[in-house]
Amino acid sequence: MRESDSPEARPYHHGDLRRALVEAACRLLEKEGAGALSLRAVAREAGVSPAAPYHHFKDKSELLDAVAHEGWEKLDVAFQAARDAKTSPPERVRELGVAYVRFASQHPDLYRVMYDCSRDKADMPAHVHENEESAYRRVREVLISAGADPSDEIGLELATIACWCAAHGLAEMTSFKQFEPLKEALGGEEAFLRGVLAHVGVFAKGL
Amino acid sequence: MRESDSPEARPYHHGDLRRALVEAACRLLEKEGAGALSLRAVAREAGVSPAAPYHHFKDKSELLDAVAHEGWEKLDVAFQAARDAKTSPPERVRELGVAYVRFASQHPDLYRVMYDCSRDKADMPAHVHENEESAYRRVREVLISAGADPSDEIGLELATIACWCAAHGLAEMTSFKQFEPLKEALGGEEAFLRGVLAHVGVFAKGL
DNA sequence: GCGCTATCTTAGCGTTGTTCAAATAAGAAA
DNA sequence: TTTCTTATTTGAACAACGCTAAGATAGCGC
Incomplete structure (x- = not known):
C-alpha cells in the first residue's frame, strides 16, 4: 500500500x-x-x-501547477453541463457563472491553489495557461451564442473579462459568513448567487 | 538607528x-x-x-491583521477623492470602482495581505472587520446617492455585493500580463478598467 | 532605595523547502 | 546471463521559518 x-x-x-x-x-x-x-x-x-x-x-510550485491543472480540468467538466443546458443562450451565460462560483465554493482550497498559480505566473507566456485559456474561450463562445457581436473584438474581450472578474470576485466572497443572513433571506446559496449576478450587466442580459 | x-x-x-x-x-x-x-x-x-x-x-497573523488594517485605512483615503468628486452620482459609482482597482494595482502585495486576512477570518464576528465594513458602507452610500432604492434592503445589499465582487475580481486580474495588448489597444490601464466596469451593470448605470 | 511588571534577548524545538551523495532497481548492451 | 547505464528513491544535511521558554534589562510606582 x-x-x-x-x-x-x-x-x-x-x-x-x-x-x-x-x-x-x-x-x-x-x-x-x-x-x-x-x-x-x-x-x-x-x-x-x-x-x-x-x-x-523541480519545485513545490511546479507540483501545485499540476494540481491546478487538474483543477481547471474539473472546472471544465462543470462547465460542460452549463454549456449544454437546454435553455436560452442568455440564460446559459448565467448558468456558466453559477457553475463557476459553485465549483469554487465546493472546492475552496483547490480553487485557491488554482488562482494562486495563475497569479504567480501572471507574467509568463500564454501557453503556460492553456487550461485557463480554454475556460476563457468557453465563456467567450457562450457570450457570442448569447448575441454578442463577434466582429467587435475589443468589446467582446472586455465583456468576457467582466464576466470572469465578477465570477471570480463572487467565488472568493461567497464563503464570507457575513452574507449568510442574506442567503437565508433569499432561500439558499443558489438564489444568492443568481441575485448578485443579476446585477452584473454581462450576466443579466448577455451583453 | x-x-x-x-x-x-x-x-x-x-x-x-x-x-x-x-x-x-x-x-x-x-x-x-x-x-x-x-x-x-x-x-x-x-x-x-x-x-x-x-x-x-500573539501571532504572525495578528501582525498581518494590523498591516491589513493600515491597508484598509489607506484604501479609505483613496475612496475619499472618488466620493467627493464633482461629478454626477452615477459617475461617482464608477469612480469608486476605478479607485478601488487602482489602489489594488498600485499596492498589489498590500492588497493581497488585506484580502488574505479577510478570507482567513471570514467566519469571525463582524466587529473584527470594522474597516472592511466601513468601506462596504461607503459603497452602499454612493449607490443610494446614485439612485438605488434605500427601502429595498435586499436589493441594495445585492447591488453592493455585486459592486464589490466585480471590483475585487478586476483588482486581482488587472496585473495579468495577458491583458496588456488589450490595455495598449485601449490606450492605458485607466481606459481598460473603465471598459471592463462598463460591462458590469451596477457600475454602468448605478443600479 | 525597593520590587513589580513589561519588554527584549538568547537559545532552542519542530517544521518547512531544497540540495547532494549514496543506494537501488529497471532496461539496454555484451 | 552478466555488465553497464541511467532513472529513481533515500538519508542526511542546510538554512530559514513560526513559535516557546527562561533569563536579562529597564522603566514604573512605592
Missing part, C-alpha cells in the same frame, strides 16, 4: 509517482485544507521520502 | 515597537513583496530580535 493502487502503467520501479503525488496532494487539499499542503506532507501521504518529488517536479 | 526614527511617544524602553513593526512590515511589503514577509524578516527590518514581536502580537 505504498503507492496509488490504480492498475495503470508503472513505467519505473516505484510506479507512476508523479501521478500519485498529484493525487495525494488533491486528497490532502480536501482533507486538511490548503494550509496543510506542504511538499513533505504530500510525500508523506504518497508514502515516499521528502526528496522523492524533486525527480518529478 | 535601531528603531523607527519618528519622534513620537515611546511609552516603554524601546519606543513604540508595535508601530515600528507594522511600519517595517509595510516597508518590506513594498520593497521585497509578499513572499519575503516573514515575522523574522520584519523583526530584522525593525532591528529587534526574532522573538520581540511576540510581546505585541
Whole structure:
C-alpha cells in the first residue's frame, strides 16, 4: 500500500509517482485544507521520502501547477453541463457563472491553489495557461451564442473579462459568513448567487 | 538607528515597537513583496530580535491583521477623492470602482495581505472587520446617492455585493500580463478598467 | 532605595523547502 | 546471463521559518 493502487502503467520501479503525488496532494487539499499542503506532507501521504518529488517536479510550485491543472480540468467538466443546458443562450451565460462560483465554493482550497498559480505566473507566456485559456474561450463562445457581436473584438474581450472578474470576485466572497443572513433571506446559496449576478450587466442580459 | 526614527511617544524602553513593526512590515511589503514577509524578516527590518514581536502580537497573523488594517485605512483615503468628486452620482459609482482597482494595482502585495486576512477570518464576528465594513458602507452610500432604492434592503445589499465582487475580481486580474495588448489597444490601464466596469451593470448605470 | 511588571534577548524545538551523495532497481548492451 | 547505464528513491544535511521558554534589562510606582 505504498503507492496509488490504480492498475495503470508503472513505467519505473516505484510506479507512476508523479501521478500519485498529484493525487495525494488533491486528497490532502480536501482533507486538511490548503494550509496543510506542504511538499513533505504530500510525500508523506504518497508514502515516499521528502526528496522523492524533486525527480518529478523541480519545485513545490511546479507540483501545485499540476494540481491546478487538474483543477481547471474539473472546472471544465462543470462547465460542460452549463454549456449544454437546454435553455436560452442568455440564460446559459448565467448558468456558466453559477457553475463557476459553485465549483469554487465546493472546492475552496483547490480553487485557491488554482488562482494562486495563475497569479504567480501572471507574467509568463500564454501557453503556460492553456487550461485557463480554454475556460476563457468557453465563456467567450457562450457570450457570442448569447448575441454578442463577434466582429467587435475589443468589446467582446472586455465583456468576457467582466464576466470572469465578477465570477471570480463572487467565488472568493461567497464563503464570507457575513452574507449568510442574506442567503437565508433569499432561500439558499443558489438564489444568492443568481441575485448578485443579476446585477452584473454581462450576466443579466448577455451583453 | 535601531528603531523607527519618528519622534513620537515611546511609552516603554524601546519606543513604540508595535508601530515600528507594522511600519517595517509595510516597508518590506513594498520593497521585497509578499513572499519575503516573514515575522523574522520584519523583526530584522525593525532591528529587534526574532522573538520581540511576540510581546505585541500573539501571532504572525495578528501582525498581518494590523498591516491589513493600515491597508484598509489607506484604501479609505483613496475612496475619499472618488466620493467627493464633482461629478454626477452615477459617475461617482464608477469612480469608486476605478479607485478601488487602482489602489489594488498600485499596492498589489498590500492588497493581497488585506484580502488574505479577510478570507482567513471570514467566519469571525463582524466587529473584527470594522474597516472592511466601513468601506462596504461607503459603497452602499454612493449607490443610494446614485439612485438605488434605500427601502429595498435586499436589493441594495445585492447591488453592493455585486459592486464589490466585480471590483475585487478586476483588482486581482488587472496585473495579468495577458491583458496588456488589450490595455495598449485601449490606450492605458485607466481606459481598460473603465471598459471592463462598463460591462458590469451596477457600475454602468448605478443600479 | 525597593520590587513589580513589561519588554527584549538568547537559545532552542519542530517544521518547512531544497540540495547532494549514496543506494537501488529497471532496461539496454555484451 | 552478466555488465553497464541511467532513472529513481533515500538519508542526511542546510538554512530559514513560526513559535516557546527562561533569563536579562529597564522603566514604573512605592
